[in-house]
Amino acid sequence: MADAVVQPAKQRYALITGANKGIGFEICRKLASQGMVVILAARDERRGIEARERLKEFDNVVLHQLDVADPASVAAVFKFIKSKFGRLDILVNNAGNRGVDVDGDVSLLEEYIAADCAFLVAGGQAEPFHPKAEGKIVETLKGAEECIETNYYGAKRVIKALIPLLQLSDSPRIVNVSSTLGCIVLQPNEWAKGVLSSKEGLSEERVDEVVQEFLNDLKENKVKEKQWPPHLAAYKVSKAALNAYTWVAAQRHPRFLINAVCPGFARTDITYNHGPLSEAEAAEAPVKMALLPDGGPSGSFFHRSEALSL
Incomplete structure (x- = not known):
């Protein structure tokens, strides 16, 4: 006590x-x-x-x-x-x-985040995005699993x-x-977007299902095919x-x-x-x-x- x-x-x-x-x-x-x-x-x-x-x-x-x-x-x-x-x-x-990690200029991450925020402010209207910083965002299965965990x-x-x-x-x-x-606006996967945004029928099990589906698709290299976020996906x-x-x-x-x-x-x-x-x-x-x-x-x-x- x-x-x-x-x-x-x-x-x-x-x-x-x-x-x-x-x-x-x-x-x-x-x-x-x-x-x-x-x-x-x-x-x-x-x-x-x-x-x-x-x-x-x-x-x-x-x-x-x-x-x-x-x-x-x-x-x-x-x-x-x-x-x-x-x-x-x-x-x-x-x-x-x-x-994720950044290979190259770490200000690249800030540019991607700023682009996502601009996308939100614009109500989901995408402007062409061409980062100025040299480098690439590195997303691995191990990093994604640790992030989700x-x-x-x-x-x-x-x-x-x-x-x-x-x-x-x-x-x-x-x-x-x-x-x-x-x-939710930053979730291009329509199925996941529908599950997570619907209050009716939303449950812990349904949320888990979305997370597990993402991890399964990541393991099978289907992130692009299944339309998960193109960058910072696990986050x-x-x-x-x-x-x-x-x-x-x-x-x-x-x-x-x-x-x-x-x-x-x-x-x-x-x-x-x-x-x-x-x-x-x-x-x-x-x-x-x-x-x-x-x-x-x-x-x-x-x-x-x-x-x-x-």
Whole structure:
């Protein structure tokens, strides 16, 4: 249970995955500054220790190793929270994997992302895209599988494991850090688009079916033939699936507020440190969603600007 110095009825407990760096680290800082106990979860324990040291001004930050792709690691963090704090109030699924590498000028990735965003703004109308940076986006089966495992299955694994602890909270919140690249408009596969965008009949099993179909087509070199995204495919599918699962989870747990949010295009390891936003600026939107008052939205996907305007 909680230490005697805190008041269990008032103290809030938050777990942030992938929190040893980047946006996750800044989410920890912002939530800790508001007085809640923050569990800084890091896959690499050494890097987690270094991150905890950078937050040494806060005595309410606790480190725990967590690999969202490892069921045993997820079970261990559940046992830790249950024994030490008794419940969980906020879960932020921030751990992420871009699923690609860049061979050549890394600013190429920023150009592709900018082109996708322009496509969205234009309502799905494509302009001819000719990147200026020299190089190519490298997407491998191994990279795609790791991306899907972290961004979708990992987040889902953590949610399912920690639901019993969140159910003990008076105001449970789950925030899935997602991406605008997961928007349905960027899914050219009409079958996948139809499944993930239809609320009627949408289920966890249907979302899993889309993800598995993508992986099967990738293994059989049918990504182009089956009209999956022409670039950043695994990342886009993983985030689209996460957005859909967010809605499914919200229907299962109507007392929770469960939302997905794009923090914006920030300078992190995932983006090769390109982007207009700092890590601290990008953390603002997930923190806002984590602190939504009772009666707030649930089951939705928000872009950064939409989240901050709530």
